[in-house]
Amino acid sequence: MTTISSHTTPSTKTSETVEFIQRIRERVATVVVGQDVDVERLLIALFTSNHILLQGVPGIAKTLLASALSKTIDLEFSRVQFTIDLLPSDILGSEILDQRTNLFQVNKGPIFTNFLLADEINRAAPKVQGALLEAMQERKVTIGKETFKLPAPFLVIATQNPIEQAGTFELPEAQLDRFMLCHRLDYPEPDDEREILRRNMKLGVRREESGAVVRTEFDTLEHEPVGSSDDLIAAMTAVQDVYVSDTFLEHVVEIVKRTRTDPRIELGGSPRAGIALIAASRARALIHGRDYVVPEDLFALAEDVILHRIRLNYEALADGMTGAIVLQELLGEIGNVDASS
Numbered sequence: 001m002t003t004i005s006s007h008t009t010p011s012t013k014t015s016e017t018v019e020f021i022q023r024i025r026e027r028v029a030t031v032v033v034g035q036d037v038d039v040e041r042l043l044i045a046l047f048t049s050n051h052i053l054l055q056g057v058p059g060i061a062k063t064l065l066a067s068a069l070s071k072t073i074d075l076e077f078s079r080v081q082f083t084i085d086l087l088p089s090d091i092l093g094s095e096i097l098d099q100r101t102n103l104f105q106v107n108k109g110p111i112f113t114n115f116l117l118a119d120e121i122n123r124a125a126p127k128v129q130g131a132l133l134e135a136m137q138e139r140k141v142t143i144g145k146e147t148f149k150l151p152a153p154f155l156v157i158a159t160q161n162p163i164e165q166a167g168t169f170e171l172p173e174a175q176l177d178r179f180m181l182c183h184r185l186d187y188p189e190p191d192d193e194r195e196i197l198r199r200n201m202k203l204g205v206r207r208e209e210s211g212a213v214v215r216t217e218f219d220t221l222e223h224e225p226v227g228s229s230d231d232l233i234a235a236m237t238a239v240q241d242v243y244v245s246d247t248f249l250e251h252v253v254e255i256v257k258r259t260r261t262d263p264r265i266e267l268g269g270s271p272r273a274g275i276a277l278i279a280a281s282r283a284r285a286l287i288h289g290r291d292y293v294v295p296e297d298l299f300a301l302a303e304d305v306i307l308h309r310i311r312l313n314y315e316a317l318a319d320g321m322t323g324a325i326v327l328q329e330l331l332g333e334i335g336n337v338d339a340s341s
Contacts, residue, residue: 017235018289023226024072031068031220032061033199034192041183041304042069042157044283046232047239050180050276051136051156053121053171053308060185062159064217066117069157073232074225075114076151082124088131095144106143111135114151118158122168129175132156136178153232173267173311180276181301182308235286242282243292251298251334252277258330259306264316265326269309277305302331 021043028039038054042065045052054062063079070077080091093109110116111132121129135141139150158179160171176182188196203215252274260268281297307323316326 014238014241014286014289014291017231017238017286020227020231020235021287024069027072027222027226028065028068030222031217032065033195034188035061035065035185038065038183038185039069040284040287041181042066043287044280044301045157045180046153046155047235047283047286048180048279049153049155049236050279051158051178053176053179053182054157054159054185055162055182056159056185057187058161060187061217062185063117063119066115066157066159067218068221070115070117071221071223072226074228075153075232077115077117078110078113079117079119080110081119082121082128084123084125086124086128088128091128092131092135092141093143104144106146106148108143108148111141112148112150114153114155116154116156118156120160121158122160122171124169126169126172129169129171133175133178136175153236173309176308177270177272179308180280181304183304238291239279239283239286241291242285244278244282245293248281248293248295248298249278251295255298255302255306255330255334258333259310259327262326262330264312264321265310266313267309267311269306273306273309277301280305299331303327 024043025036025039028035032039042052044050046069054066056062067077067079080086089109091109091111093107093112095104096107097103098105118132135150135154136156139152139154141148141150156179160168162184187193200217203217203219205212206215206219256269256271256274256277259265259273262268277298278293280301281293284297284301285291285293303324307327310323310327312321312323312326
């Protein structure tokens with residue numbers, strides 16, 4: 001894949017954005033240990049004003065990570081624990097009769113925020129999951145006969161446990177496609193886990209009135225932001241200025257096309273997959289201090305962007321194939337074509 005051959009000196013605004021990103025990383029690192037890639041994926045979603053699904057087993061700091069990021073920027077944050085008995089009005093809001101005036105008043109729900117943490121999203125019924133579709137795509141909510149715009153930026157950070165299936169509802173393809181990234185978190189490395197345990201042993205006790213409780217990692221979150229909304233706007237603007245070569249564009253088109261033509265894949269990537277791959281690559285380039293994309297961006301992000309948008313057919317599944325294996329083979333073919341050209 002061809003990229004810009006000469007190094008471009010970052011502008012002053014880009015340098016300021018890189019410093020802003022570094023401050024965020026340092027602040028999050030005071031709470032969450034060894035999750036640099038996970039933080040990077042959240043920043044990509046934030047800087048492109050898109051949504052992200054965090055997938056992993058319980059106890060690997062999915063919720064803590066989202067909460068820590070929300071505290072680093074001066075933006076509003078809401079958390080909704082999804083359960084089987086949750087109603088759409090519990091998220092969107094509802095109309096309430098004011099008995100004094102005998103008129104209906106709109107009571108806005110927790111979705112009217114900048115960061116919405118949808119914890120264990122697959123535990124809610126399909127009707128509730130569907131209620132998020134309009135908000136995620138159009139950034140607006142309809143309550144009764146009125147339509148309200150959501151705050152800007154608006155970002156859904158959803159989590160789900162891929163192992164436990166009891167009491168869960170699989171997200172439909174239409175909603176999965178709304179998530180720019182589906183990032184899979186893994187267990188920490190041994191050195192990181194040792195540091196997690198050391199920090200946990202030092203948390204101590206917090207006094208509350210006449211009693212006390214043992215502190216958790218959530219108690220260590222600092223509420224003093226390291227950046228303002230202006231810093232965030234500057235970062236979002238800088239992403240739009242990141243250069244994408246025609247060759248990079250062609251490779252994105254090619255990899256998405258191959259997900260549609262491969263005989264092992266029943267459902268291929270939509271045009272939104274290509275849009276997301278380029279947008280995410282531009283944001284990743286900025287996070288790494290570049291104002292142009294490189295092949296590494298595409299290969300690093302392809303799994304998070306594409307894998308949740310494809311479905312293997314029955315024959316491929318019966319042969320023991322997985323979406324990750326097929327996608328890596330397709331990426332390898334793209335790389336081989338580029339190396340031979």
